[in-house]
Amino acid sequence: MPQEIKIAMLGARGVGKTSFLTAMYEQFESTIGQTNLQLTPDLKSAAVLQERLGELKSLTDNFEATGGIQSTETSRSFIFDLGKKGTKPSLRLHFQDFPGEYLNSEATDQNREFVKNLLTESVAVLVAIDAPALMEANGKWHENINRPQQITHLFQSVYQDLKSPRLVILAPIRCEKYLQDATSASALLKRVKDKYANLINLFNSEALLPWVASVVTPIQTVGTVVFSYIEVVDNKPHFYFHKTSHDAEYSPQDSEQPLRYLLRFALKLQIERRNWTWGPYSPIRVWLGLDSSLKEAASQSTNGCKLNWGFTVLQGEKWLNVG
Template sequence: MTEIKITMLGPSSVGKTSLLTAMYEQFKDVASGTRLQLTPVGDSGILLQDRLSELKNLPDTFTSIKAEGGISNSNKVSVFKFDLGKRGKNNSLLTLQFLDYPGGYHKDKQEYLTQQLTECVAVLVAIDATALMEEGGRWHDSVNRPQQITELFENTYINLDSPRLVILAPVKCEKYLQDSESLRKLHKAIRESYKNLLNHLRSEELLTKVAVVVTPVQTVGSVFFSRIDVIEESPQFVFRKPNAAAKYNPKGSEQPLRYLLSFLLKRYDEQRAWGFFKLILALLNRDTEFKDAIRQFTFACVRDSSSEVVQGQLLLTVD
């Protein structure tokens, strides 16, 4: 079995588990025309089912959990695994392992974190869009910790021996995807607020090795930012449903997976044995039906007008 590691970065309350839940739940619909099947492994399925139940039963008005403790306030690494295989077959061909690290690792376990990020094919950075966009981005630094995330990349993306994929995924962004002008402002805010990170990734040594994508994800789809209540100098972000009948309706949650698989498929098309991509070459050479199903699934990347490839288009383009 071939296992691919993906690091997830972002504050503890930004919605990383909700993103994975929506990705898994929406995959059933968007991949229905292919032979692909995505199955959570072990405790991952239980955690995702619990979160799905919460998302489907959100009250009409609710407050997001306050972000604190840096990238994550947990004291252990959270691991979510998905098996990707062919529908109707009792065998997993590819395992996707999503890793969510505690914020304390940034200071206390730098060597371990550096090693893990180096081993990961892709990094998924979840961004709280409300903290970024509201009140002129007043709460962006304290909630999203962009400088902390930038430092992680500066310490790990050095002398890369194979290509990498970085996905910036704004979540809680329903309000900013209602028209083209709002979407333009969201993308502009990301480019400006993550300028230091993007400058590092487009440096001469990394420009041809790192693909960077911005792809907004509506993890609920039926809730919209309402207001910010400041309690003891900390923001509480309040969200509301447009009406009592609004149901759980995620949008765009499959896009990070489309880009990830497109990135892997491009490595296969190049037929270059880059580091851990040797396993991908062997797998797809062995199973052409699986390769063709992945290719069919990834074609929809270009049809999503809310996404933007910031750099590395050639690392993602699949013929």
Template sequence: MTEEFKVTMLGHRGVGKTSILTAMYEQFDETFKDTNLQLTPDPESSALLQERVGQLKALLDDFEATGGLEGDENPRSFYFDLGKVGAKPSMKLVFQDFPGGYINNNPKFVENAMEECVAVLIAIDAPALMEAGGKWNDLMNRPKQICNFFQRSYGNLQEPKLVIFVPIRCEKYLQNDEDAKKLLRCIKSEYEQLFNFFKSEKLLTKIACVITPVQTVGTVFFSSIKPETIDGKVQPHFYFRKMSHDAGYTPKDSDQPLRYLLSFLLQLHHGKKWGKFNFIRQLFNLDKYLLESARKSAIKCKTSGGFDIVQGKDKLFMDK
């Protein structure tokens, strides 16, 4: 039986969860080209994600672009088999995506998803965080509400977890080291309550936490915000512009969340026994090729230029 690892995508409506997963999918071949591993989606996941890749690329059709993709109205699970090229898969990765409105309308579903997964990926809308003094951050990114979900779901944590903060639409904020440092400072400031929760005595030894920016298009930069009134409520509309009229689709760093996930699983293999994840040691021992391939991928995890291991480096395989 192929072992299964679940990753939950977490974020409010419109922050870009679907865009992250799509960009990751589009870069799978590039991520594993040096390892001879293949990550193969099931037919339904493949068809939907290929359609979403086309939509991401279509953002470049107009000089003034939208910021990302529309999310689904229903929860979806995307299934991927991971293993050696041409061989039987060694493991299955499942990315669980759900409508952003669920954090308001179906919180129990979200909490259950968080409890059963090995990793949580938190999508962060970077312009909402960075622009207008962070005026729209609480509305779009909901940092306190996100923290409350972790407080309820991780209150009696027994197994290790990986939490990946993924700012997207962040092309403007990664042009130089100073801008990248400012992005990190803002994330750590706005999510301070959540980071402090992770650092608590009960959780410090169980949670690895990293920040991995993803440029889902690469050539579309934030331009302006125009508030609009929708159903009597003021909502921000974010506008973006291509860096040039002939700019192409060049996503950057969409491989990093997956590399960190493999790094986390690899370190679980090397570390002490962890409850229901004990089988990871056996899995890697039985498949030496998977062990070496995961190692090759993990050593390419970035730790500078906007990337940071906030805590739990000992829970990540960082052989550098």
């Protein structure tokens, strides 16, 4: 059994988390996979990702983004084994999602406890941001869809008295329209910083600054679609997109970037492990068995971490600097 790393996924229902994981898996071979690593989903994850891939590749010229795969009413896991090609995997990446209802006022105490435990046990958290909701109509639908304050309050309740590092990835999804040029990419990054200022300030507090690394990694989930317009029905927004051309094919961009940062973070912790004492219940300990092939691949992958065109390290560079 490979060592397991938990990555919590936060984001609204339908924001595109499954599409992101599909794109990450699809792009892996042409990016990090060139380092002689292979990423293998378990059978259940593979089935869901294959369904979603089929949907993404068959998008019509004009469509509404509804989240694709029907939302689950229970927590859902996506499991990927990572290792050298042709050998047994050495690391298991366990992406854990949960229904948005777990954060609603009607959620049970058990639901809330599940979320708190997930964030406590997860070394990394990926905050999926619906980019059109963030950017369009002057951000009118951002609070309703992305729920930044609720996410901030969740981190406030969990990230207390940290004694080991965490990685938080802010990942705007469906960013095709907002990465057309340097100006639009800069505007996207500025809006993320503005609208998530409370969360960023929390991480930058005296108690958390030494422990939390945070990055922004915008993702073009399909690569050949752009936001078109919003139709409001019964005070509920419907976001429509169109393909860049009739025969444009599925071509996601930068979906591997969060994984690159995860490996970069892992390598840094591997390097630092001898310099301090780990608590007996620290989830960080799962990183400490990286084999040589994974270390080498992680080292190579750091060269591909983007730091411009909307990508940035907000804080915690010491946990990402492996030079």
